[in-house]
Amino acid sequence: MRKPYNSKSIAITIIMVVSFGVYANTLFNGFVYDDNDQILENLWIRDIRHLPDILFSSVWSFLKDRQPSVYYYRPMMYLIYLVEYRLFGPNPGGWHLVNIILHAVNGIMVFLIASMLLLPSSLSRPDRLSPADTNNLLPAFMAAIIFVIHPINSEAVAWISAVPELSFTLFSLIAFYIYMKSSVKGRGAEVASSCLLSALFLFLALLSKETAIMFPVLILAYDYLLLRPPANHPQKIPYPIFRRYLPYMFVIGVYISIRTYVLWDMVLQRPERTYLNNLQYIINTLFLIGQYFTKLLYPIDLNAFHDFRPVQSILELLDITSLPVVLSYLLLLYGTRKKGRLTFFTLAWIIIALMPALYTLGITVNPFTERYLYLPSVGFVILLIAGLIGIGQLSTLTNKAAICITIAIFLIVIGLYTTETVKRNYIWKNDITLWTDTVKKSPDSSTAHYNLGVVYQNKGLLEEAKKEYKESLRLSPIAADAHYQLGRIYTSQYLLDSAIVEFQEALRIKPDYTEAQEGLNKALYFKQLQR
Numbered sequence: 001m002r003k004p005y006n007s008k009s010i011a012i013t014i015i016m017v018v019s020f021g022v023y024a025n026t027l028f029n030g031f032v033y034d035d036n037d038q039i040l041e042n043l044w045i046r047d048i049r050h051l052p053d054i055l056f057s058s059v060w061s062f063l064k065d066r067q068p069s070v071y072y073y074r075p076m077m078y079l080i081y082l083v084e085y086r087l088f089g090p091n092p093g094g095w096h097l098v099n100i101i102l103h104a105v106n107g108i109m110v111f112l113i114a115s116m117l118l119l120p121s122s123l124s125r126p127d128r129l130s131p132a133d134t135n136n137l138l139p140a141f142m143a144a145i146i147f148v149i150h151p152i153n154s155e156a157v158a159w160i161s162a163v164p165e166l167s168f169t170l171f172s173l174i175a176f177y178i179y180m181k182s183s184v185k186g187r188g189a190e191v192a193s194s195c196l197l198s199a200l201f202l203f204l205a206l207l208s209k210e211t212a213i214m215f216p217v218l219i220l221a222y223d224y225l226l227l228r229p230p231a232n233h234p235q236k237i238p239y240p241i242f243r244r245y246l247p248y249m250f251v252i253g254v255y256i257s258i259r260t261y262v263l264w265d266m267v268l269q270r271p272e273r274t275y276l277n278n279l280q281y282i283i284n285t286l287f288l289i290g291q292y293f294t295k296l297l298y299p300i301d302l303n304a305f306h307d308f309r310p311v312q313s314i315l316e317l318l319d320i321t322s323l324p325v326v327l328s329y330l331l332l333l334y335g336t337r338k339k340g341r342l343t344f345f346t347l348a349w350i351i352i353a354l355m356p357a358l359y360t361l362g363i364t365v366n367p368f369t370e371r372y373l374y375l376p377s378v379g380f381v382i383l384l385i386a387g388l389i390g391i392g393q394l395s396t397l398t399n400k401a402a403i404c405i406t407i408a409i410f411l412i413v414i415g416l417y418t419t420e421t422v423k424r425n426y427i428w429k430n431d432i433t434l435w436t437d438t439v440k441k442s443p444d445s446s447t448a449h450y451n452l453g454v455v456y457q458n459k460g461l462l463e464e465a466k467k468e469y470k471e472s473l474r475l476s477p478i479a480a481d482a483h484y485q486l487g488r489i490y491t492s493q494y495l496l497d498s499a500i501v502e503f504q505e506a507l508r509i510k511p512d513y514t515e516a517q518e519g520l521n522k523a524l525y526f527k528q529l530q531r
Contacts, residue, residue, distance in 0.1 A: 349379025
C-alpha cells in the first residue's frame with residue numbers, strides 16, 4: 001500500500017478538507033463593502049433577462065447615475081452571481097461557500113502544477129518534465145497546503161466581491177496546467193488541440209479579470225526557462241512555438257475588441273489623474289514590489305485598505321524597510337539566471353502576475369491591495385518548497401534528519417498561518433468589524449473613515465457617523481461625498497444652516513453632483529418653511 005502522500009486522490013482530499021477547515025468561519029459572515037452594491041442592490045443578477053446587460057456593460061453600469069469612475073469589464077463575475085442568487089438568494093452563507101469551493105479547487109490546481117514542477121527530475125533536468133513521474137508528491141502537497149492557508153489570500157476568499165480574483169486564477173491555472181502537460185509529452189495535433197483548449201480557459205480568465213492578459217508572458221517564461229534544453233543538447237521543444245501561441249493571441253484579440261467596444265465611451269470620458277514623472281514611476285514601482293513581497297514573506301497587519309502615499313524621491317525610497325526585500329529579490333534573480341531555472345521561473349511567476357498591479361502612473365487611493373497577491377502567491381509557495389528541497393539537498397545532516405527538520409518547519413508555518421487566517425476571516429464578518437479594523441490600521445486614510453461613517457449612518461449612529469466624516473474631511477478636504485453625507489445627517493436633525501453649507505461645499509468640489517444638488521434644494525425648501 002502506498003503512503004498517503006504518494007496518492008493524488010488522498011492528497012487532493014486533504015487539500016479540500018484543509019481549505020474548508022480554515023475558511024469555515026466565513027460561512028457565518030455577512031455581505032460587506034462592495035457586496036452591498038454589487039449583490040444586494042444589483043437587479044442584473046436577479047433575472048436572466050439581464051444577460052445582455054451583463055455581457056455588454058461595465059461592472060458598475062447597473063448603478064446608472066451613481067457609477068464610480070472605475071471602469072472594469074468582468075462579465076464572468078455577474079454570471080457567477082446570477083447562478084448564486086438563483087441558488088442562495090440574499091443568504092450570504094451560500095455565497096461564502098462558493099468562494100471556499102473555488103479556493104479549494106485552486107489549491108488542487110496548485111498541487112497538480114507543483115507536482116510537475118517540483119519532481120526530483122524537474123529540479124535536476126528542467127528539459128525532462130515528465131508528468132508520469134509521481135514517485136514523490138509530498139513537495140507539491142506541501143506547496144498546495146501553504147497556498148490554501150496563507151493569510152495573504154484571506155481577503156480574496158473571505159470577501160464575496162473578490163470572486164473575480166478566485167475565478168480568473170482558477171481559469172488561468174487550468175489553462176497553464178493543460179499547456180504544461182501538452183508541452184512536455186505532446187506532439188503535433190495533440191499539442192495544437194491542447195493549446196486550443198488552454199486558450200479557451202484563458203478567455204474565461206479574461207472575462208473574469210483583465211489581469212489574465214499576462215498569461216502569454218507566463219507560458220513564454222515557462223518555455224524559455226523550463227522547456228529549453230541545456231546548451232549543446234540535441235532535444236528541441238516539441239511543436240513550433242509560433243503555432244502554439246496563435247490561439248492565445250487570437251482570444252486576447254477577441255477579448256480586447258469586446259472590451260474596447262463595451263468601455264469605449266467611458267474611457268473617452270475618464271477624468272485625468274495626477275501622473276508621476278518617469279523617475280517617480282520607477283521609484284513607486286520598486287516600492288510596491290517591496291511591499292507585496294514583504295506581505296508574502298510576513299503576512300501580518302493585514303488590512304482591507306492600505307493607505308498608500310507615493311514615494312517622491314530616491315532618498316525616501318532608501319528609508320523604506322521593504323527596500324532590502326526588493327534588493328534580495330533582484331539578487332536572487334541574478335544568481336539563478338543560469339543554473340537555477342525553477343527558482344528563476346517561480347520568481348518570474350510572482351512578478352509577471354503582479355505586473356498589472358504595478359501600474360502607478362495614475363496613482364489611485366488604493367493601489368496596494370492584498371487580493372492582488374492571490375495568483376502571485378502560487379509562484380511564491382512553489383518557490384518556498386523548492387527552497388526547502390534545495391536546503392535539504394545541501395544539508396550535511398542525514399537524509400532522515402533533514403526530512404524531519406523540514407517537516408517540523410513546515411508544521412510550524414502551517415500552525416502560524418492557519419491561526420492568522422482564521423483570525424483575519426473574522427474581520428470580514430460585517431462592515432463594522434471590517435472598517436473599525438481598517439481605521440485602526442490606516443488612521444490616515446480618508447476613505448477608511450468615510451466608509452466607517454457610512455456604516456454608522458446606516459445603523460442610525462449619527463453622532464459616530466459625523467465624527468468619522470469630519471475626520472475624513474480633515475484628512476482630505478476635497479472629499480465631496482463626506483460633505484454630502486454630513487449634509488444629509490444635518491438635514492435629518494433639522495440643522496439646516498449646517499446642511500446647506502455641507503451641500504454647497506460638495507457642489508463646489510464636484511459641480512455635477514446630482515444628489516448634493518437635490519439635498520441642497522431639499523434643505524433650502526425646509527429652511528423656507530421655518531420662516
